[in-house]
Amino acid sequence: MRVIIKQDYDECAQWAANYVVYKINRFRPTAEKPFVLGLPTGSSPIGMYKELIRLYQAGKVSFENVVTFNMDEYIGLPPAHHESYHFFMHETFFKHINIKPQNINILNGMTTDYEKECNNYEAKIKSYGKINLFIGGVGTDGHIAFNEPGSSLTSRTRVKTLTMETIRSNARFFNNDIDLVPKTALTVGVGTITDAEEVMIIATGNTKAEALKHGIEGSISHMWPISILQMHQHAFIVCDDAATASLRPETIKYFKEIEQRTHG
Numbered sequence: 629m630r631v632i633i634k635q636d637y638d639e640c641a642q643w644a645a646n647y648v649v650y651k652i653n654r655f656r657p658t659a660e661k662p663f664v665l666g667l668p669t670g671s672s673p674i675g676m677y678k679e680l681i682r683l684y685q686a687g688k689v690s691f692e693n694v695v696t697f698n699m700d701e702y703i704g705l706p707p708a709h710h711e712s713y714h715f716f717m718h719e720t721f722f723k724h725i726n727i728k729p730q731n732i733n734i735l736n737g738m739t740t741d742y743e744k745e746c747n748n749y750e751a752k753i754k755s756y757g758k759i760n761l762f763i764g765g766v767g768t769d770g771h772i773a774f775n776e777p778g779s780s781l782t783s784r785t786r787v788k789t790l791t792m793e794t795i796r797s798n799a800r801f802f803n804n805d806i807d808l809v810p811k812t813a814l815t816v817g818v819g820t821i822t823d824a825e826e827v828m829i830i831a832t833g834n835t836k837a838e839a840l841k842h843g844i845e846g847s848i849s850h851m852w853p854i855s856i857l858q859m860h861q862h863a864f865i866v867c868d869d870a871a872t873a874s875l876r877p878e879t880i881k882y883f884k885e886i887e888q889r890t891h892g
């Protein structure tokens with residue numbers, strides 16, 4: 629695993645956006661062979677999306693032949709709801725770039741047939757071969773997408789019941805009213821994420837410190853789904869100093885030195 633430690637949120641956002649641009653451009657996507665990107669919502673990736681929009685406007689990247697799959701969506705929120713992930717993605721990113729609407733994939737939280745929706749999503753991902761780069765955030769309890777602690781580490785796209793910690797944490801987006809936060813979601817599985825060629829997790833702020841400690845220094849455990857990154861050949865975490873607060877000083881020094889020597 630690579631751990632890239634930056635000073636703050638903005639530096640992480642810039643690094644992540646530049647990496648995405650580098651990967652897309654190096655791939656030279658075409659309509660027949662598009663670059664497939666897995667995308668997250670939440671506050672962690674907002675800075676990266678802003679920077680990607682800036683780089684797109686500056687002519688550094690095109691999303692014409694990029695296909696996206698979002699990680700998750702709340703059950704019961706229509707796409708026009710301000711806190712639905714459909715709305716978030718459209719407002720934060722998609723409406724500002726040249727992605728083709730038919731290349732955007734987001735789970736439909738309004739479906740009446742969850743199983744069919746989830747199976748179709750998996751099948752559609754497979755129809756492209758694999759996701760080239762899956763980007764994610766991490767919850768304070770170590771969840772990735774909506775794979776809460778206790779999720780099978782080989783899980784596929786399905787319905788998940790959210791933990792109280794996640795509901796409380798996400799209440800900040802719903803006027804701090806826990807009752808307004810949906811209690812279930814559709815989410816790609818841990819296995820869906822780790823099937824990707826590369827996985828990049830963005831983690832900033834000290835509320836993520838415990839999750840990073842368990843993910844980087846702990847054992848692989850379904851109680852900290854982020855720890856599955858240890859089993860991936862090309863997984864990395866882009867984090868700020870604050871998010872490393874619970875790591876041992878030697879761990880921080882190790883990853884900083886390795887980055888400096890190999891990518892500095």
Ligand code: GLP
Nearest residue numbers: 668670671672765766767773774
């Ligand atoms: C939600 C999302 C996750 C996201 C997490 C962290 O629960 N389903 O995909 O990683 O929140 O969000 P934030 O980036 O706002 O801390």
